[in-house]
Amino acid sequence: MDSSSVELAGSEVESITVDGGTVILRFSRACIIKTMTGSVERTRWWQAGDLVFERAEVEGEIPDCPAVCAGGDVGENVYTYRDMLPIPLKSQGCTHCNLRFEGTDLRLVVQGETVDLKLEDRPHYIGHIKP
Numbered sequence: 001m002d003s004s005s006v007e008l009a010g011s012e013v014e015s016i017t018v019d020g021g022t023v024i025l026r027f028s029r030a031c032i033i034k035t036m037t038g039s040v041e042r043t044r045w046w047q048a049g050d051l052v053f054e055r056a057e058v059e060g061e062i063p064d065c066p067a068v069c070a071g072g073d074v075g076e077n078v079y080t081y082r083d084m085l086p087i088p089l090k091s092q093g094c095t096h097c098n099l100r101f102e103g104t105d106l107r108l109v110v111q112g113e114t115v116d117l118k119l120e121d122r123p124h125y126i127g128h129i130k131p
Contacts, residue, residue: 006085006117007031008099009071016062016108023058023110025051025099028066032087032123044126049119051085053095056112063106072099072107076115089117 006027014028032045051074071083076091095115099108 002035002037004032004034004087006087007033008069008074008083008085011069013065013067013069013101015065018058018062021055021057021112023053023056023112025097025108026065027051030119033084033129034123040131042129044129045123046126047119047123048121049117051097052114052116052118053097053110053112054114054116056095056110056114059109059111061106063101063104063108067101067104070100070102073097074099074115085117087117087119089115091115 009031011027011031012029014026015024017024017026027047027049029046030049032047034043034045074081074085074089074097076089076095077093092114095112097108097110101108
């Protein structure tokens, strides 16, 4: 595979926890899109994992979980990823997120100093995406 990314819209969030300066967004099913060089087709997968912000603070209320992400921004230093997360993602510096969720106006807004996407086990195949 040449590239993989988490598609935030449609990814299922099991929980959002705050423990001191650590904020963990737990994906029960993160939607993953894989692309191979030379192929017009892409494939869709799912995988569980955590998006972890360290030395972080949450602004406002935390949306109730479980929830389905409707998209948003995740940033690290000078990069802002809209509606997706690159795989791998691990960075120090100025990190943030501003995520929307289906069925609520509440957003998850986090400012931190590190971000780390920790996927578990292996991806599970869903299907091909035809152009």
